[in-house]
Amino acid sequence: MLELENLSGYELDSVLFDEIFATLANTYMPSLAPSLCLEVLITDSAHMREINKAHRNQDKPTDVLSFPLSVEYTDVPTQCTLSLGSVVLNAELAQKVARELGHMLEDELKLLFIHGLLHIFGFDHECDDGAHRREECGWIERFCLPKSLIERSDCV
Template sequence: MLELENLSCYELDSAMFDEIFETLARAYMPQLSDQLTLEVLITDSAHTQELNTIYRGKANTTDVLSFPLEVDIKAQYPRDYTIALGTIVINAELSLAIAQQLGHTLENELKLLFIHGFLHIFGFDHECDDGEHRHEEHEWIERFGLPQSLIERNS
């Protein structure tokens, strides 16, 4: 289940993320996919700058942050047990500026960032891996018919 909290000034519907959430959850945690929850916080540049400073020691704003929770995928959970994966924070203000600069929609930019952040939740980390995050992101972005991936356009 996806829990969206929209603190931005933009009208958004959590349904825009639902298909991505369900597809990636089934792909990476098939045995638990029906029990997973993920919080998504849509906010602004000031809030993401504050979080980026506190949690990453970087005093600038950013487009997406991921805060994964540890989940034991080998544990036996009761069928009615909900498993929280963590939180993804997306900067809608910066997303809109990037979308306009690149000529696509705010919704597509938010989906790109959601995929990027979701892969971080599942343990991918482009800052220290050998391209696995980039590869996975590219595959999912192509599957969902989205513009160029975040990692690809930043390299």
């Protein structure tokens, strides 16, 4: 279950993210998927800058941040709701990038959400052997989205 809070000023429907969350949860945590919840915050660049500075000591806005909860889930009843953490999306920056690349804001937010959600599920492109990139590319293809965040950042 997604707990969506949209502070961005853009009209967005949480349905944009429901299918992606359900699909990835069923893939990476199938036995717990029905009990999982995730907070999704959609905000603007000023607020994202504050969050980035407070949590990463980076005084600048960014497009997506993930805050996984480090909890071991064992012997949990299925009726229990388990929080995976939070994904924060910068809709203002996403809109700018979407315009520059010629696709819709919703597609850019889905790309960012997949990227952040993979961090929640333990992938980390900053220190892995390309696993995050491979997973992201596969999901982006499956959901028929434009070029991925990591692909756009690659220098190779």
